[in-house]
Every structure is written in C-alpha cells, then in structure tokens.
Amino acid sequence: MTTVHDPAAPAASRPPFATTRAPGHVVVSDVPDATCRIDRERDFSGCTGLPRAGAAWLGSRRMERDDAALTGQGIDLDRPNPARMYDYYLGGAHNFAPDRALAEQALSVMPWMREAVRANRAFLGRAVRYCFDQGIRQFLDLGSGIPTVGNVHEIAQTLDPRSRVAYVDNEAVAVAHSTQILRDNPNASITRADLTDSATVLSAPTVTELIDFSQPVAVLAVAVLHFLPDERDPASVVQAYRAAMAPGSYVVLSHVTSDHDPEEAANAKNVYQRSANPVHTRTHAEITALLRGFDLVEPGLVDATRWRPDESAEFGENIEHAGFYAAVGKIG
C-alpha cells in the first residue's frame, strides 16, 4: 500500500497536496499535453506545454505556484532549499527560481558540484545493489530527496519486485513527488518526518507496514547527515536507528567533506548558509565516528567515486575527488 504519513499534519490535509483546485490549497492539475523529462539537462529544457515560471512539476502533473497555499504546506518558495537545489544539479525539474539561483552560485564557487552530486547518486545505486546481493530485501531511505533517476525502489524492485522500500523526507516537494510516483506501488511508501525523530520514523505505519525490523534491513542516510549540525548530535541519531536494526543489517552513508578542497568547500558552505538548510562538512575521522558499531565493508570510508566503482560509474571530467565520503557498514 502506498501511503503518506505526516504526523505533523492534521488528518484533513493528508496527503499534502490536494487534487482539485480550492481556495487555500495547492493546485495539482492534470496536464495531458505536458511532459517533463527528469534527466541531466539543466533548467526546464525537458518540459514542454506549460510556462516555466513559478511551477514545479509532479511527473506529468503541474504544481502551480500559490504562495499562501504552498507556505501553508511548508514550502517557502522564496527560501532556496537544498533538496530542490540537489534536484537542479541532477537535471530534475522540481525546483523554483530561488533554488536555481543559489545552486548556480554554489556552482560558481565549486564548479564540480554537479559531478560530485552525480557521483554521490551513483554510489547510492552501487550500494543498494551491493546490499541486495547480500540478501537485503527491505530498505529504509532517510532523507530520500526528490525522486530522480535511479531511486532505491527502482533499483531494488527491478532486481526483485518484492523488495520493500520506505522513504523518509521532511521536505514538502520531495514528499509530494514521491507520493505521486509511488501511488501504485504496493511495496513502497513515503513518510514525511524529520529523521532525527527516530521514534516517530520507526513507528510510522508507512514504515512498519513495509519494514520488518526483526529481519536484516538496509538503512540509508545518503547525503543527508551533513544537514545536521553537531548540536543535533548526528552520531546519536545513527545509533538510534542502529539499535532497531537486526544482525546482518547494513547502513549506507555518504557525507560531504572539505578534506580535499577546503577553500572551495568553505565557499560552498557560505553559499548554503543562505539556504533553508545549511551544510556542515565533516572530516574523515568525524564521519568515521558516525559509523560507530558498524563493520565497514571494503573499501571502508572513501571518496564516493572510489567505493566499489563499476563500469556504469560516470564521474565527469572535472572531478578529482567526490566531495563526498561514502561507506557501507554492517551489523555483524
């Protein structure tokens, strides 16, 4: 069953996007003659049939800009959001002008940002396949993002349609689009929650209906823990999930670092200060500490580009380091 669980929202407002036009509600309208490709081209080059300004896209549906209503749903259109900036780097279309403007600023100080993000995304794919090969058939994806190519359920369910995937994100556009693409998928769900609230995530019906924590599970925290400052104690957050994971489970983690290019990373961090979710880079030692209690599989915590690269890995020409450290750990 594909459902949305939003513990913060009143029941009447679930799912978060209304399907009919009504005052004070976000509009989601059928647009049969409009198409939108999620690909690696920039801007809205893949979209046809509708004006670009002020609209985000939900597959073949359009989410129109309605400031008051969107704000009511937790979307601040004027504040760039890293989830939507990430979507922009990947060539998606679920982003607004302020997101694109700040993303371009980040690209101007860190020109290989786009390649870094793609390398992170490629790591995610390889790590999911690795976990699958180890027998994992259930995945909890924390900070799953705005769906783009190579989502966890697409990878795992292509390998075995019975694979179960529970996504968690706290960003409204990510949740809305996930809801759309998962609505006919009985083995996948999206939960709108803050991943630091592990008790809520682990008890959400949308998670527990799919994930049996008495069996091995892969918990993903890919490109998300750097949004948690030290004060939010990301190590304890990871440990809270670890405590719920059965022996034989895996954690899949990636995290931005400034180890390789401190100056560029500092400049990019400054750009992200102007976003809704500033970034906190960490060193190799600090990220290793987040993985306490897990046995890291070979090659350990390394550049995302260097974690078991395969022939499908595309890292681009500009990238020497991924800017992300990545690892997969196991509970023995």
Ligand SMILES: C[S@@+](CC[C@H](N)C(=O)[O-])C[C@H]1O[C@@H](n2cnc3c(N)ncnc32)[C@H](O)[C@@H]1O
């Ligand atoms: C950079 S994207 C990564 C998406 C995907 N994991 C990937 O690596 O391709 C980070 C996502 O984490 C989400 N996020 C950030 N902080 C979060 C939190 N505290 N709880 C849940 N989701 C969060 C953002 O909304 C965003 O969609």
